[in-house]
Amino acid sequence: MVKLPPMDYAAIMPLLILFGAACLGVLIEAFVPRRARNITQLLFSLAAVIAAMVFVVKRAGNVTAANAITAGGAITIDKAALFLQGSLLVLAFVSLLIFGERTLEQGGAFVAQAAVTVGSEKDKEQAAKSLGSTEVYPLALFSLAGMLLFVAANDLLTMFVALEVFSLPLYLLCALARRKRLLSQEAALKYFLLGAYASAFFLFGVALVYGYAKAVDFASIHTAAAVGAGNITLLITGLGLLAIGLLFKVAAAPFHVWTPDVYQGAPTPVTAFMAACTKAAAFGGLIRVLYVGFDGLGWQFTPVLGAIAALTVMVGAVLAVTQTDLKRLLAYSSVANAGYLLIGVLAGGQLGLQSVLFYLVAYGLTVIAAFALITLVRDADGEATHLSRWAGLGARSPLFAGIFTFLLLAFAGIPLTSGFMAKLSVFGAAVDGGQTWLVIFGVISSIILAFPYLRVVVMMWLSEPGESTPSVSLPGVLTSTALGVGTIATLVLGVAPGLLLDLADKAAAFIR
Amino acid sequence: MLSNLWLLIAIPAASAAVLLLAGRKADRWGHWLGVLAPAASFVLGLIAFFGLRDLPGRAAEQTLWTFFKSGDMTIDFGLLFDPLTAVFVLLITGVGSLIHLYAVGYMAHDEGRRRFFGYFNLFVAAMLLLVLGNNYVMLYLGWEGVGLASYLLISFWYNRPSAATAGKKAFLMNRVGDAGFAIAIFLMLAQLGTVNYNQVFSQVGALTTGTVLVLGLLLLLGACGKSGQFPLQAWLPDAMEGPTPVSALIHAATMVTAGVYLIARSNPIFSANSTLQLIVVSVGALTLLMGCIIGAAKDDIKRVLAWSTVSQIGYMFLGVGLGGGAYALAIIHLLAHGFFKANMFLGAGSVMHGMQDQVDIRRFGGLAKYMKITWLTFMMGWLAIIGLPPLSGFFTKEPIIAAAFEQHDAWKSWVFGGAALLGAGLTAFYMTRLFVLTFHGPKRWTDGQHPHESPAVMWIPLVLLAIGSVVAGGLMASPVAKWLEPPLPAAPAEEVHGVLGHTAITVLSLVLTVLGAGLAWALFRRGTALEPQPAGPVVRAARANLYTDAFNEAVFEKPGSWLTRALVYVDNKGIDGVVNGLAALVGGGSGRLRRLQTGFVRSYALSMLAGGVLVLGALLAVRLG
Numbered sequence A: 001m002v003k004l005p006p007m008d009y010a011a012i013m014p015l016l017i018l019f020g021a022a023c024l025g026v027l028i029e030a031f032v033p034r035r036a037r038n039i040t041q042l043l044f045s046l047a048a049v050i051a052a053m054v055f056v057v058k059r060a061g062n063v064t065a066a067n068a069i070t071a072g073g074a075i076t077i078d079k080a081a082l083f084l085q086g087s088l089l090v091l092a093f094v095s096l097l098i099f100g101e102r103t104l105e106q107g108g109a110f111v112a113q114a115a116v117t118v119g120s121e122k123d124k125e126q127a128a129k130s131l132g133s134t135e136v137y138p139l140a141l142f143s144l145a146g147m148l149l150f151v152a153a154n155d156l157l158t159m160f161v162a163l164e165v166f167s168l169p170l171y172l173l174c175a176l177a178r179r180k181r182l183l184s185q186e187a188a189l190k191y192f193l194l195g196a197y198a199s200a201f202f203l204f205g206v207a208l209v210y211g212y213a214k215a216v217d218f219a220s221i222h223t224a225a226a227v228g229a230g231n232i233t234l235l236i237t238g239l240g241l242l243a244i245g246l247l248f249k250v251a252a253a254p255f256h257v258w259t260p261d262v263y264q265g266a267p268t269p270v271t272a273f274m275a276a277c278t279k280a281a282a283f284g285g286l287i288r289v290l291y292v293g294f295d296g297l298g299w300q301f302t303p304v305l306g307a308i309a310a311l312t313v314m315v316g317a318v319l320a321v322t323q324t325d326l327k328r329l330l331a332y333s334s335v336a337n338a339g340y341l342l343i344g345v346l347a348g349g350q351l352g353l354q355s356v357l358f359y360l361v362a363y364g365l366t367v368i369a370a371f372a373l374i375t376l377v378r379d380a381d382g383e384a385t386h387l388s389r390w391a392g393l394g395a396r397s398p399l400f401a402g403i404f405t406f407l408l409l410a411f412a413g414i415p416l417t418s419g420f421m422a423k424l425s426v427f428g429a430a431v432d433g434g435q436t437w438l439v440i441f442g443v444i445s446s447i448i449l450a451f452p453y454l455r456v457v458v459m460m461w462l463s464e465p466g467e468s469t470p471s472v473s474l475p476g477v478l479t480s481t482a483l484g485v486g487t488i489a490t491l492v493l494g495v496a497p498g499l500l501l502d503l504a505d506k507a508a509a510f511i512r
Numbered sequence B: 001m002l003s004n005l006w007l008l009i010a011i012p013a014a015s016a017a018v019l020l021l022a023g024r025k026a027d028r029w030g031h032w033l034g035v036l037a038p039a040a041s042f043v044l045g046l047i048a049f050f051g052l053r054d055l056p057g058r059a060a061e062q063t064l065w066t067f068f069k070s071g072d073m074t075i076d077f078g079l080l081f082d083p084l085t086a087v088f089v090l091l092i093t094g095v096g097s098l099i100h101l102y103a104v105g106y107m108a109h110d111e112g113r114r115r116f117f118g119y120f121n122l123f124v125a126a127m128l129l130l131v132l133g134n135n136y137v138m139l140y141l142g143w144e145g146v147g148l149a150s151y152l153l154i155s156f157w158y159n160r161p162s163a164a165t166a167g168k169k170a171f172l173m174n175r176v177g178d179a180g181f182a183i184a185i186f187l188m189l190a191q192l193g194t195v196n197y198n199q200v201f202s203q204v205g206a207l208t209t210g211t212v213l214v215l216g217l218l219l220l221l222g223a224c225g226k227s228g229q230f231p232l233q234a235w236l237p238d239a240m241e242g243p244t245p246v247s248a249l250i251h252a253a254t255m256v257t258a259g260v261y262l263i264a265r266s267n268p269i270f271s272a273n274s275t276l277q278l279i280v281v282s283v284g285a286l287t288l289l290m291g292c293i294i295g296a297a298k299d300d301i302k303r304v305l306a307w308s309t310v311s312q313i314g315y316m317f318l319g320v321g322l323g324g325g326a327y328a329l330a331i332i333h334l335l336a337h338g339f340f341k342a343n344m345f346l347g348a349g350s351v352m353h354g355m356q357d358q359v360d361i362r363r364f365g366g367l368a369k370y371m372k373i374t375w376l377t378f379m380m381g382w383l384a385i386i387g388l389p390p391l392s393g394f395f396t397k398e399p400i401i402a403a404a405f406e407q408h409d410a411w412k413s414w415v416f417g418g419a420a421l422l423g424a425g426l427t428a429f430y431m432t433r434l435f436v437l438t439f440h441g442p443k444r445w446t447d448g449q450h451p452h453e454s455p456a457v458m459w460i461p462l463v464l465l466a467i468g469s470v471v472a473g474g475l476m477a478s479p480v481a482k483w484l485e486p487p488l489p490a491a492p493a494e495e496v497h498g499v500l501g502h503t504a505i506t507v508l509s510l511v512l513t514v515l516g517a518g519l520a521w522a523l524f525r526r527g528t529a530l531e532p533q534p535a536g537p538v539v540r541a542a543r544a545n546l547y548t549d550a551f552n553e554a555v556f557e558k559p560g561s562w563l564t565r566a567l568v569y570v571d572n573k574g575i576d577g578v579v580n581g582l583a584a585l586v587g588g589g590s591g592r593l594r595r596l597q598t599g600f601v602r603s604y605a606l607s608m609l610a611g612g613v614l615v616l617g618a619l620l621a622v623r624l625g
Helices: A009-031 A034-061 A079-099 A120-127 A137-150 A156-174 A181-213 A220-225 A232-250 A256-264 A269-294 A295-321 A326-347 A349-374 A397-413 A418-432 A436-462 A479-493 A496-508 B006-023 B023-027 B029-055 B085-107 B113-132 B136-154 B163-190 B199-205 B207-227 B235-241 B244-253 B255-265 B267-271 B275-299 B300-322 B326-354 B370-386 B393-406 B410-439 B456-483 B502-522 B537-542 B545-594 B601-624
Strands: B058-068 B073-079
Touching: A009 A034, A009 A137, A009 B275, A034 B029, A079 A137, A079 A269, A079 A349, A079 A496, A120 B029, A120 B113, A120 B244, A137 B545, A156 A181, A156 A232, A156 A269, A181 A232, A181 B601, A220 A232, A220 A269, A220 A295, A220 B601, A232 A269, A232 A295, A232 B601, A256 A269, A256 A326, A269 A295, A269 A349, A269 B410, A295 A326, A295 A436, A295 B300, A295 B545, A295 B601, A326 A349, A326 A418, A326 A436, A349 A397, A349 A418, A349 A479, A349 A496, A349 B267, A397 A418, A397 A436, A397 A479, A418 A479, A418 B085, A436 B073, A436 B545, A479 A496, A479 B199, A496 B085, B006 B023, B006 B029, B006 B113, B023 B029, B023 B113, B029 B058, B029 B085, B029 B113, B029 B267, B058 B255, B073 B113, B073 B136, B085 B113, B085 B244, B085 B255, B085 B326, B085 B456, B085 B545, B113 B136, B113 B244, B113 B255, B136 B163, B136 B207, B136 B235, B136 B244, B136 B255, B163 B199, B163 B235, B207 B255, B207 B300, B235 B244, B235 B300, B244 B326, B255 B267, B255 B300, B255 B326, B267 B275, B267 B300, B275 B300, B275 B410, B275 B537, B275 B545, B300 B326, B300 B393, B300 B410, B326 B370, B326 B393, B326 B456, B370 B393, B370 B410, B370 B456, B370 B502, B393 B410, B393 B456, B393 B502, B410 B502, B456 B601
Parallel strands: none
Antiparallel strands: B058 B073
16 A cells, blocks of 8 residues: 655645546536537636636745645645746636637637548538537646646656646647648647657656666755766766757757647647747746756756757747748747747846746737737638738738737837847846857847848738738637737736736745 | 826826827817816916925925936936926916917817817927926926927928928927937936936036036037027027917927026036036027027018017027026016017917918008907017016016126126127017018008908907016016025125116117117108018128028038938948848848758657757767866
8 A cells, every 4th residue: 555645735736626627627528518518618627727826826825945845745836836837827828718719710720520531521521510629628728737737846757747748638739720630630740759759858868867866856866966976977968868858848949840830730729828838838847957956067058058049049030031921930939939038047046037937928928919819810711821911911900910010029029018028137137147148149039030020010011902811800709808918918018027027036936 | 286296297298198199089179178288287387386385495306206227327207396497387388378279269270270289288298397307307308399299380281391391490400409418418427427406416516617518518509409599590480380379389488498498407507617608698699689680681470570589588598698696587588578479479370360371571561450459469569578668578688688787807798788788779670660560551461351350269368468478577577586596596695797887778778679669660660662672781691591591501401411322322332231131141041941841750850869969969078078
């Protein structure tokens, strides 16, 4: 009989709620009539996210060094973890709203039977008529719960399990697009294969680190590294392999190759969810590994990770220049943003951590709004994501073109947007942390990246609307809310960043 | 009220925002909102003014928020209400409200009336910010705000090429002055690390003589630009292309006096250097004579008044340049001038209203009979400006002339006192010419003119301003002068005796005034020729603005456009070449890199593997190295 370690249920309540809700969601799928399923699932998932958020906020009030580590040392609910969990819940809440949109297209953005052969009669029928999949909600909840666990994992094995828990549902979600089915299936398969490949690196890294430290929890690894006995090459190699697994998830070059294909092929609500939440979770894990487990080896990995950050910002920016598809463009922009975040991670210290936490939330909200808007520009074949189709949109629909312009300016880091404050805080932290050379790369990359953004702006406003310019569908209340929240947050965090920066400052503390 | 000073600015600013953003829906009531906003600020200003009396130190200062902060430098969004600010606030909102009211009638038939009131309110807000700030950056903020409003209003009728050009000219010439002012602020930050009035003034003593001189000259350059003083006077007469209420409020009563405010506010800086004061006095004396001479040769009713404004502000510069007790004299003249010049501009607008927008005084004549109220009110303005006792001008201009004589050096006494005295005679001449040619003598109208009195909404402000023109000077002269110290310095206890005594100066100036007025009356009583007549060199020079425009064109405009062309060439060939080259490089690199994105999972996996090998290799290299 295995004895259960003592559990602090108050601390892990958000996890329990989300996992429980996901399991119940599967039951709802089985018992609730088809017509009522979507609204039931949506409200149920949103309620679960809110309930989890309540417990996160409650916990944030009385977290101490003594009660942070729980579940037999597998989970650390410290301030940073709570901040990340809270951010993930907020971002997921907004993304779920786009998941639930049904007014743009009958049955929503997802198909019920993703396995039907593409192009067969049955497939055409379901593309046109089916009510769509509602399994997406439990899948998203499973994934979200995995992310919450991932950012709070206190040892490498828990982290690996969490990594798989949040990745597997994502692979599935990617395959469920109602339109452009082949692209969607291809994206899912690629994501799955490469994700499994990256997981292998991670797992092998865990094994090597265990070989050196004889333990997998961060505190022991830290202590073993500090003592420095034994063959340190084992530890360094292990760290390198772990880093590769994590850098894959954050989409840093040269491990970013999956990003454009997957972002383009996945249903746009899922892309929004991945761009915001996966990025936040993966960076949450990365900073925990680097700051808690391996902080003693800073001088070892900083130059290499610095080179990766520099490469990432440049590759993302340069490749964005020639993109002709908006979703791909935003995918490369997401790669470049991973680079900026890495710069913040390498800045180190309280300031670096604070800037990364702020950046994750600011970027996440903006990117969700951007993808929400992309779901609105449609023609008979679904979303019209080719750049040329957006020409003259400003004349057709000035409000949405205006919002998109604002969001692009935020990505470009123009003042009075959250994008500016986020970049400023990350670059400022890096200068303070002695990484000025990275900031130079970051700024050059920002300049290059401004070009593709502004090209979209120019196309929208200065081109005449052509025959092929699609109209902008009026969004339902769900997408409007998501779009509104993202846009307003982008503005508010740009004008009064102090609100969130202070919170991030208080949260920028790990417990080992 | 003193704890809520921001309301003074916020009310007209909010009204401007409503008027400019509300769209056509606001066309029906927008102008009344536009009138109410400055009136509300006036009432609040009065409350604050009376609140000031009981306040220890007679100044209320408050910091709304930190405007920006960088290192040791902190610049606050702070407001200051002291006696100097108070008189400006009351002038801007009081005279401003009357002119707004007048504009309701004047602009009644203009399609853009709502837009006009939006800009007009914007001006009031910016001007109030200018005088209410407690540091130079706030002043600069308002300074640029009034510049913007002035530009928008001069070129209000933007489809008239002359108005559009005049707007640009005003904007560009103001840039020259503004650049000086901006550099002055940078200099303060560099030398003193602060722009707050109190902190700057308390540290002036620590600066070297050279620094104070440079700082003062830069501020003076800014002041000259805004106030149309030599050498930056050329934009002000052209600014008359704007609607007449604009000329009255912005280009006569308030904005153009901002330069005087700047110097008066910075009195510790200017008083600290006698060379600086001499330069200010020289600018004032030169400009006041220039304005008189050119004004006497012009035939456009608004341009005569504009050159008269230039000349009167010259008197004010003379006053602030003399320093000591003369600061207050300049401010009082500024207030009195605000009344009588606004009165005359609105009178001119009323005449134009009745004469189908005719502005040529050779085409008026005999209007007294047809527009009784305009005639009477304009007469009050005319008598006030030429300084006939007991009207305003006598009480405010006379002391400046006397102060100009009270100098230790005899040559200064003669030069500046003489200039001020001569100016008084010339003023009487050209203003009388204007008055007689407009309202008296034979009719010289073009065909189809039916002059008539303006509606009540226009003549009521005229009457109120006329009353102000009559009594303001006498009422304000001594109590306000006393009330203004501090912040302005007090008159020195021992009197300086110039080359002439007070009585002699008064008598002389009255004699010159009567002579000038009599001469003009005799010459123009019977009207004037309708075409320009051949004239001597002085009149020809005056008609050509003393060749200052030609000078500007030859010395600044021509070389400026050459320089621009050269720079454009360098930009096209050099800088654009580099930029385009870089862009091509990035684009090419992007195209090439893109080919790596084949879409095959196997090649993706290979690139990840290669990346992994590199990462591990590098980590181990760092470890071994």
